[in-house]
Amino acid sequence: MSAILPPAERVWWKEPLDRVELLWIVIALVWCLIMFFMMPYWHVYGQQNLANEAYKTSPEAFAKKADEVIAKYKVREEGPQKIPVVKPPAGSDVYLVARLWSWQPILELEAGKSYRIHLMSMDWLHGFSLQPENINIEVHPGYDHVLTVTPTAPGKFSIICNEYCGINHHTMISPLYVVK
Amino acid sequence: MAVNRNFRTCPTTGLVFHEPAEKLMRWNAVVAVVALLVGGVLAIGVLLTRWQAVHLLQADLFYQFLTAHGLNMLVFWIIFFEMAILYFASSTLLRCRLATPALAWAGFWLMVVGALLNNYAVLRGDSSVMFTSYAPMGAHPTFYAGLILFAVGALIACFVFFGTLVVAKAERTYHGSVPLVTFGAITAAIIAVFTIATGAIILIPTLLWSLGLIEHIDSLMYRTIWWGFGHSSQQINVAAHVSVWYAGAAVVFGAKPMSEKVSRTAFLLYIFFLQLASAHHLLADPGLTSNWKIFNTSYAMYLAVLASMVHGLTVPGSIEVAQRLKGYNNGLFEWLRRAPWGNAPFVAVFISIVGFGFLGGISGVMMGTEQLNLIIHNTLYVPGHFHATVVIGTTLAFMGLTYFLIPVLFRRKVAFGNMATWQAYIFGISMSGFSVFMMGAGTLGAPRRHWDISFAGNPFGYEFPATAWLMIALMGIFGVGALVGGAMYLAITVYSVFLGEKIQTPDFATVSAKRGMAPAPQPVAVGATGHGAGVGAWGMVAPGTFVLALVFLTSFVLYYFVNWKYLSTVWPLK
Numbered sequence: 239m240s241a242i243l244p245p246a247e248r249v250w251w252k253e254p255l256d257r258v259e260l261l262w263i264v265i266a267l268v269w270c271l272i273m274f275f276m277m278p279y280w281h282v283y284g285q286q287n288l289a290n291e292a293y294k295t296s297p298e299a300f301a302k303k304a305d306e307v308i309a310k311y312k313v314r315e316e317g318p319q320k321i322p323v324v325k326p327p328a329g330s331d332v333y334l335v336a337r338l339w340s341w342q343p344i345l346e347l348e349a350g351k352s353y354r355i356h357l358m359s360m361d362w363l364h365g366f367s368l369q370p371e372n373i374n375i376e377v378h379p380g381y382d383h384v385l386t387v388t389p390t391a392p393g394k395f396s397i398i399c400n401e402y403c404g405i406n407h408h409t410m411i412s413p414l415y416v417v418k
Numbered sequence: 419m420a421v422n423r424n425f426r427t428c429p430t431t432g433l434v435f436h437e438p439a440e441k442l443m444r445w446n447a448v449v450a451v452v453a454l455l456v457g458g459v460l461a462i463g464v465l466l467t468r469w470q471a472v473h474l475l476q477a478d479l480f481y482q483f484l485t486a487h488g489l490n491m492l493v494f495w496i497i498f499f500e501m502a503i504l505y506f507a508s509s510t511l512l513r514c515r516l517a518t519p520a521l522a523w524a525g526f527w528l529m530v531v532g533a534l535l536n537n538y539a540v541l542r543g544d545s546s547v548m549f550t551s552y553a554p555m556g557a558h559p560t561f562y563a564g565l566i567l568f569a570v571g572a573l574i575a576c577f578v579f580f581g582t583l584v585v586a587k588a589e590r591t592y593h594g595s596v597p598l599v600t601f602g603a604i605t606a607a608i609i610a611v612f613t614i615a616t617g618a619i620i621l622i623p624t625l626l627w628s629l630g631l632i633e634h635i636d637s638l639m640y641r642t643i644w645w646g647f648g649h650s651s652q653q654i655n656v657a658a659h660v661s662v663w664y665a666g667a668a669v670v671f672g673a674k675p676m677s678e679k680v681s682r683t684a685f686l687l688y689i690f691f692l693q694l695a696s697a698h699h700l701l702a703d704p705g706l707t708s709n710w711k712i713f714n715t716s717y718a719m720y721l722a723v724l725a726s727m728v729h730g731l732t733v734p735g736s737i738e739v740a741q742r743l744k745g746y747n748n749g750l751f752e753w754l755r756r757a758p759w760g761n762a763p764f765v766a767v768f769i770s771i772v773g774f775g776f777l778g779g780i781s782g783v784m785m786g787t788e789q790l791n792l793i794i795h796n797t798l799y800v801p802g803h804f805h806a807t808v809v810i811g812t813t814l815a816f817m818g819l820t821y822f823l824i825p826v827l828f829r830r831k832v833a834f835g836n837m838a839t840w841q842a843y844i845f846g847i848s849m850s851g852f853s854v855f856m857m858g859a860g861t862l863g864a865p866r867r868h869w870d871i872s873f874a875g876n877p878f879g880y881e882f883p884a885t886a887w888l889m890i891a892l893m894g895i896f897g898v899g900a901l902v903g904g905a906m907y908l909a910i911t912v913y914s915v916f917l918g919e920k921i922q923t924p925d926f927a928t929v930s931a932k933r934g935m936a937p938a939p940q941p942v943a944v945g946a947t948g949h950g951a952g953v954g955a956w957g958m959v960a961p962g963t964f965v966l967a968l969v970f971l972t973s974f975v976l977y978y979f980v981n982w983k984y985l986s987t988v989w990p991l992k
Contacts (some may be wrong), residue, residue: 240667242665244595245595246674250679253678258954258959258963259732261964262964266727266728270720271719273787274716277712277787277789280982284789284986286988286989286991288788288789288991316878318877357704361554367863370862370863370883373989374796379554380636380638383704383705385992387989388991390990401552404555405478407481411876411878411879
């Protein structure tokens with residue numbers, strides 16, 4: 239009789255379906271399958287996908303590699319804490335260190351060139367959020383996450399932390415420069 | 419020990435209440451509302467801080483408020499209320515005695531102690547770790563201990579629910595299959611068992627870690643398992659509030675499910691596939707393959723989304739059929755125009771269905787798409803989405819159910835006349851605006867859980883687009899509306915329950931357990947009813963609902979591809 243009483247028909251599973259339900263189920267199922275296949279499709283034909291490349295490593299090992307890159311390609315320092323700015327050659331491996339509550343180094347990249355950016359945290363979880371592009375990636379301690387990034391247009395961008403990481407979470411921000 | 423078999427029949431609805439079950443329902447509902455009150459007060463601080471024009475609280479207090487707001491709303495308010503629903507859907511709907519009331523009380527008090535302990539941990543100030551408490555960010559041990567106690571209590575309640583089903587079957591208090599609403603509640607309880615087990619798997623080691631007994635908790639392991647608890651608990655809500663939708667349609671319209679087969683299969687799909695969805699929180703994480711992400715985030719090809727789309731059609735569809743059978747059979751939408759727009763439970767359930775589908779459902783699929791997640795992850799879009807699902811979907815449905823339960827369960831009239839109806843409109847519409855503008859700000863990159871997006875005083879500041887600021891301001895305004903709606907609910911509920919006009923039930927007398935065992939109530943006679951034959955148009959019994967469903971689908975498809983278009987403009991990444 240109603241949804242709060244036992245079904246009136248004892249053999250309810252043999253009752254025929256109304257056309258409206260059947261039609262809707264078919265339409266919804268087709269749409270669900272389209273949505274499902276969009277994801278593999280984008281891996282083949284789309285430009286924006288996360289790599290499946292990640293390595294387990296220690297904060298010390300990661301920091302060491304980051305320091306080597308900084309020593310090699312440092313062009314200047316910025317801000318009151320004198321954070322190094324590095325300008326690595328196209329195609330090279332770049333290490334971006336996230337820690338409470340800063341990003342290091344500041345990157346200066348060339349538009350149209352690709353870079354292998356390694357993301358890792360030294361302590362807690364952080365969130366890599368590139369603005370105003372709005373690319374957002376989780377940054378874990380102990381997992382070196384490799385992304386091949388190709389900046390499209392020159393300009394000043396910002397990396398803000400968007401995974402809550404304690405009391406000064408909102409101060410964790412760094413510029414990222416893209417030059418011609 | 420004699421089994422208490424005292425029952426009371428509600429004179430207006432004919433529902434049968436078992437005395438111990440009724441008391442448990444009342445207490446669970448009352449504690450739930452207390453948690454809602456606490457969460458609501460905290461919401462004021464959270465909202466007025468994120469609304470940058472006001473920026474009320476200091477950073478430490480803000481993060482503390484946000485942590486407690488999340489826990490009291492998402493966990494304590496909703497789960498206490500769900501326990502009341504489980505007892506209602508088993509003991510009351512099956513007209514049977516509650517199994518082991520003493521154990522149920524033990525579960526209840528464990529939940530109360532757990533909730534208090536967890537709130538104490540956050541109140542201390544050293545556990546502002548958010549609802550998610552991602553290790554290696556650590557909280558005070560009482561934070562995890564509170565959650566574990568709460569979860570054990572909830573698990574006990576689930577088993578009391580299952581036990582009650584067994585009692586009903588054994589004592590033959592119903593014929594045939596359980597009602598659809600009970601079936602939905604079983605779905606919720608099965609998902610709850612899985613959820614709580616997952617919670618134990620991650621929270622127990624984390625508790626030991628916080629006590630220094632375990633050295634290391636891997637952040638990726640924590641997130642992977644924790645979301646099996648954190649997301650799955652929201653799936654309990656979905657199963658529960660969809661049941662409440664069906665119950666609402668049944669109570670207000672006497673609506674019969676369009677097809678038991680379809681609705682029950684859709685619930686079954688929830689059990690099979692909803693759990694996988696916890697993977698969609700990990701789409702932007704390293705160390706998991708795309709194959710794993712795609713299979714899981716799509717709930718194995720969106721089979722649980724399919725289930726929600728089915729419920730989204732069958733609930734309004736059953737209302738349409740019921741209305742058409744009553745004679746509102748003209749055109750496509752007479753049934754909707756002539757719906758009881760002044761009836762608070764109906765309005766709440768209606769806005770809940772529409773808001774959950776259009777705002778919560780569609781946005782949820784966006785976030786859960788592997789690549790689209792890149793432009794959404796951890797932005798304000800995320801809380802925008804879940805305020806649409808959990809607040810408009812679940813909380814508003816529960817509010818509607820409250821207005822039905824106050825007279826039935828508490829035997830008091832709903833106070834303040836039409837205010838309950840106004841409450842449903844104000845809360846539903848404000849919360850919809852709030853969610854939409856929050857998602858808008860998120861689309862423009864504004865982060866969630868962030869004290870100050872103006873980055874005042876920071877040498878490396880970033881200025882969000884003016885539109886984002888406008889969205890935040892609109893979010894603030896609609897948020898205040900939602901707070902007003904929430905306060906109205908609390909005022910109506912608390913006043914009605916404690917001071918409301920009593921409904922006299924002439925035949926009612928409490929029979930003490932000592933005076934012997936009354937016979938179990940007689941099963942309901944099985945009456946034959948026809949399907950909605952002879953109504954509708956185009957060979958469909960619910961053509962109006964079908965048109966609305968197509969409107970929904972069109973918005974879904976358009977918005978889905980708009981997001982792909984937007985994604986295609988950001989930096990290439992691989």
